[in-house]
Amino acid sequence: MSITKICCIGAGYVGGPTMSVIAQKCPHIQVTVVDLNEARIAAWNNPDVNKIPVYEPGLADVVAEARGRNLFFSMDADKAIDAAEMIFISVNTPTKTYGAGKGQAADLRYIELCARQIARVAKQDKIVIEKSTLPVRTASSIKSILDHVGNGVQFQILSNPEFLAEGTAVADLHQPDRILIGGDNTTTEGRAALEALVEIYAHWVPRERILTTNVWSSELSKLTANAFLAQRVSSINALSELCEQTGANINEISRAIGTDSRIGPKFLKASVGFGGSCFQKDILNLVYIARSYGLHEVAHYWEQVIIMNDHQKSRFAKKIVRTLYNTVSGKKIAFLGWAFKKDTNDTRESAAIYVADELLAEQAVITVYDPRVPAGQVYADLDYLKSRAADENRDLVKVAADPYEAMKEAHAVAILTEWDEFRTYNWQHVYDVMLKPAFVFDGRGIVNREALEQIGFHLYRIGSGE
Ligand SMILES: NC(=O)C1=CN([C@@H]2O[C@H](COP(=O)(O)OP(=O)(O)OC[C@H]3O[C@@H](n4cnc5c(N)ncnc54)[C@H](O)[C@@H]3O)[C@@H](O)[C@H]2O)C=CC1
Numbered sequence: 001m002s003i004t005k006i007c008c009i010g011a012g013y014v015g016g017p018t019m020s021v022i023a024q025k026c027p028h029i030q031v032t033v034v035d036l037n038e039a040r041i042a043a044w045n046n047p048d049v050n051k052i053p054v055y056e057p058g059l060a061d062v063v064a065e066a067r068g069r070n071l072f073f074s075m076d077a078d079k080a081i082d083a084a085e086m087i088f089i090s091v092n093t094p095t096k097t098y099g100a101g102k103g104q105a106a107d108l109r110y111i112e113l114c115a116r117q118i119a120r121v122a123k124q125d126k127i128v129i130e131k132s133t134l135p136v137r138t139a140s141s142i143k144s145i146l147d148h149v150g151n152g153v154q155f156q157i158l159s160n161p162e163f164l165a166e167g168t169a170v171a172d173l174h175q176p177d178r179i180l181i182g183g184d185n186t187t188t189e190g191r192a193a194l195e196a197l198v199e200i201y202a203h204w205v206p207r208e209r210i211l212t213t214n215v216w217s218s219e220l221s222k223l224t225a226n227a228f229l230a231q232r233v234s235s236i237n238a239l240s241e242l243c244e245q246t247g248a249n250i251n252e253i254s255r256a257i258g259t260d261s262r263i264g265p266k267f268l269k270a271s272v273g274f275g276g277s278c279f280q281k282d283i284l285n286l287v288y289i290a291r292s293y294g295l296h297e298v299a300h301y302w303e304q305v306i307i308m309n310d311h312q313k314s315r316f317a318k319k320i321v322r323t324l325y326n327t328v329s330g331k332k333i334a335f336l337g338w339a340f341k342k343d344t345n346d347t348r349e350s351a352a353i354y355v356a357d358e359l360l361a362e363q364a365v366i367t368v369y370d371p372r373v374p375a376g377q378v379y380a381d382l383d384y385l386k387s388r389a390a391d392e393n394r395d396l397v398k399v400a401a402d403p404y405e406a407m408k409e410a411h412a413v414a415i416l417t418e419w420d421e422f423r424t425y426n427w428q429h430v431y432d433v434m435l436k437p438a439f440v441f442d443g444r445g446i447v448n449r450e451a452l453e454q455i456g457f458h459l460y461r462i463g464s465g466e
């Protein structure tokens with residue numbers, strides 16, 4: 001089966017970049033990305049390609065190459081679904097905030113809406129692909145809806161989880177470690193669907209990197225991969241606290257253990273805590289699934305990864321309060337970084353939000369500088385917590401367009417994101433304009449200890465007991 005038209009439902013951080021790269025690499029396939037969010041679609045269609053809604057290094061060039069040629073962003077989902085032979089579902093699957101499983105299970109209502117829409121619109125056989133991260137066995141729910149609501153049309157369901165990381169999405173999509181496709185290879189139609197998707201990726205990904213499994217393994221591999229990655233961060237963060245007590249240095253430990261080829265060097269960077277839309281959500285989901293099968297030890301084991309991460313964020317905030325003579329009331333603290341990692345404008349579950357919330361509860365006054373995050377997003381993130389009135393968030397938190405302005409007359413600077421530019425600031429100038437004693441709390445381990453201490457700063461760095 002040769003695919004000529006693809007539709008993707010969901011033009012977010014995954015749908016947008018993923019489909020842009022498929023369109024770039026497969027100019028013979030027409031790719032239409034649809035979304036309910038009108039502003040988002042308008043932004044993807046912005047004639048100024050630098051104003052697309054997702055900031056990712058290299059993405060604007062990919063969009064510029066394919067958009068209008070074989071890549072389209074549209075609000076007309078019915079039309080795109082009807083025309084496509086292959087439909088990716090790439091909508092959000094956040095943690096449930098209501099009912100059974102509240103705070104843990106994945107909220108699948110958007111997935112179900114997509115399945116019902118596809119069933120309603122489809123007039124010819126379709127391949128439906130789970131691109132969103134989903135609990136194991138979701139494909140059977142999608143299939144049930146499609147088979148019972150659809151009008152006799154045949155659907156093949158594949159699982160094709162996405163492993164890109166934000167900030168490196170384009171590089172990850174161009175050269176993935178692997179592509180994972182779960183499908184039913186026990187039937188002729190199932191095998192044909194699997195092969196159709198393999199064919200698409202094979203335009204730029206070596207075949208040996210395209211793995212096929214059964215659907216359930218594919219769904220569960222995605223949750224497992226994120227759980228393993230997050231577990232490494234929590235493990236190194238747990239030890240960062242012990243380093244601070246003992247005079248050991250977490251960077252040296254990461255280097256020492258990372259050279260063991262069985263451990264490997266990646267994901268061993270101690271931090272103020274992992275953020276992002278997925279690690280916490282996916283582990284909570286894994287915990288919920290394990291518990292729903294009565295596997296309490298399994299659930300408890302993975303839950304520790306989250307507990308450790310919450311502790312890491314909280315102890316950073318507490319360290320600031322303790323160091324500033326046990327009170328930050330009315331004191332200006334400058335935040336360098338608000339995004340959950342560098343090279344992205346995404347702030348979902350960013351450690352900065354929770355550190356800020358804890359300091360605001362102590363009546364601190366915060367000025368935020370982030371090279372990519374606009375003021376409106378900072379306030380939206382704080383308002384979402386409902387810890388205090390929106391007016392109070394605006395009174396206590398300011399967002400600066402200039403980093404030196406943010407740090408002027410501050411008691412302390414807290415580094416929350418590892419943006420490269422923070423390393424190259426004129427720290428002597430920063431020292432001169434800050435109140436004394438001037439404190440720097442480095443939650444990312446990026447500044448040079450000797451240089452800052454020579455200038456006169458008091459420096460605290462995560463995982464450094466020196
Ligand atoms: N953000 C990331 O780096 C990664 C995310 N994932 C997974 O991919 C999925 C999507 O994540 P993101 O792209 O980050 O989410 P997102 O929130 O950025 O985008 C989802 C989009 O789907 C749209 N949408 C929801 N329901 C819809 C419907 N019925 N019809 C049309 N559009 C609809 C929303 O308006 C939104 O624009 C999630 O399951 C996530 O776990 C997987 C790998 C990486």
Ligand SMILES: O=C(O)[C@H]1O[C@H](OP(=O)(O)OP(=O)(O)OC[C@H]2O[C@@H](n3ccc(=O)[nH]c3=O)[C@H](O)[C@@H]2O)[C@H](O)[C@@H](O)[C@@H]1O
Binds near residue numbers: 162226266271
């Ligand atoms: O499912 C997803 O959404 C994605 O989640 C992560 O990608 P992402 O969250 O975009 O970014 P990561 O590079 O994994 O970083 C996550 C968080 O961990 C932190 N981190 C990462 C690595 C490290 O050594 N230390 C550390 O604190 C980062 O600062 C960030 O806050 C995974 O890396 C992707 O493979 C996956 O597709």
